[in-house]
Amino acid sequence: MPGMGDRPDFTLEQLTGRARDHLVELSEPRCALHREVVGPFLAMRAAAAADGIDLVAFSSFRDFDRQLAIWNGKFRGERELLDRTGRSLQPLNLTAGERVAAILCWSAMPGASRHHWGTDFDVMDLAALPAGYKPRLVPEEYAPGGPFHRLAAWLDAHMHAFGFFRPYTRDRGGVVPEPWHLSHAPVAARAERALSVDRLRDVLAGSGIEGKEALLAGLEENFRRYVLNVDPAPECAALAPRLA
Ligand SMILES: [Zn+2]
Numbered sequence: 001m002p003g004m005g006d007r008p009d010f011t012l013e014q015l016t017g018r019a020r021d022h023l024v025e026l027s028e029p030r031c032a033l034h035r036e037v038v039g040p041f042l043a044m045r046a047a048a049a050a051d052g053i054d055l056v057a058f059s060s061f062r063d064f065d066r067q068l069a070i071w072n073g074k075f076r077g078e079r080e081l082l083d084r085t086g087r088s089l090q091p092l093n094l095t096a097g098e099r100v101a102a103i104l105c106w107s108a109m110p111g112a113s114r115h116h117w118g119t120d121f122d123v124m125d126l127a128a129l130p131a132g133y134k135p136r137l138v139p140e141e142y143a144p145g146g147p148f149h150r151l152a153a154w155l156d157a158h159m160h161a162f163g164f165f166r167p168y169t170r171d172r173g174g175v176v177p178e179p180w181h182l183s184h185a186p187v188a189a190r191a192e193r194a195l196s197v198d199r200l201r202d203v204l205a206g207s208g209i210e211g212k213e214a215l216l217a218g219l220e221e222n223f224r225r226y227v228l229n230v231d232p233a234p235e236c237a238a239l240a241p242r243l244a
Helices: 038-050 064-076 098-104 149-162 185-194 196-206 210-216 219-228
Strands: 023-028 028-033 055-061 120-125 181-184
Touching: 023 038, 028 038, 028 055, 038 055, 038 064, 038 149, 055 210, 064 098, 098 210, 098 219, 120 149, 181 185, 196 210
Parallel strands: none
Antiparallel strands: 023 028, 055 120, 120 181
């Protein structure tokens, strides 16, 4: 069986969403995932299908520029900016530091999104989607009574067998809970280890990010609170990502 040593690990460009050469693009279902995550994802999708669930990754790889556009749009008030509790804010009434803090509750800073790695993606169940219903991506949709609760319960029971876990299940004072966000633990752990605050600082300093001064001034704290502060993956022994 091939070991981890056979693969070059994440480059800085891959870690920060500025390369795609770690990815495989799938057409059915359409998504882009890390080459080592495609097998576990498709195996989990097949197992879910056997239980009547059409599990898709509606958002998978996202690159640096896309994350930058989201960030800058919120900072400038061109996209809705929310506080931690989901209330709409007027960004032009806020200091740069306050805007940065609000954005980070909901959106990763470019260069530090787990979506850059190809190991993380957002899921829904197309089979449970009511006709004409537009998903809002709120936790209630994955809670009892919501259209994706059956998917969420299925994931609770089965995702670990395929190596997946949820990094954002509860409010840890960082990113708000995202029950739809899954991560492939063994590969994501390698990316987490490789990304450092100093490497990220260099990338952000050279970018066109809005609020750069405020973001970089608090980067160590922001990195701890919003990047490293995720739910722990189950012990590797509990995961069975090995595929024949
Ligand atoms: Zn996500």
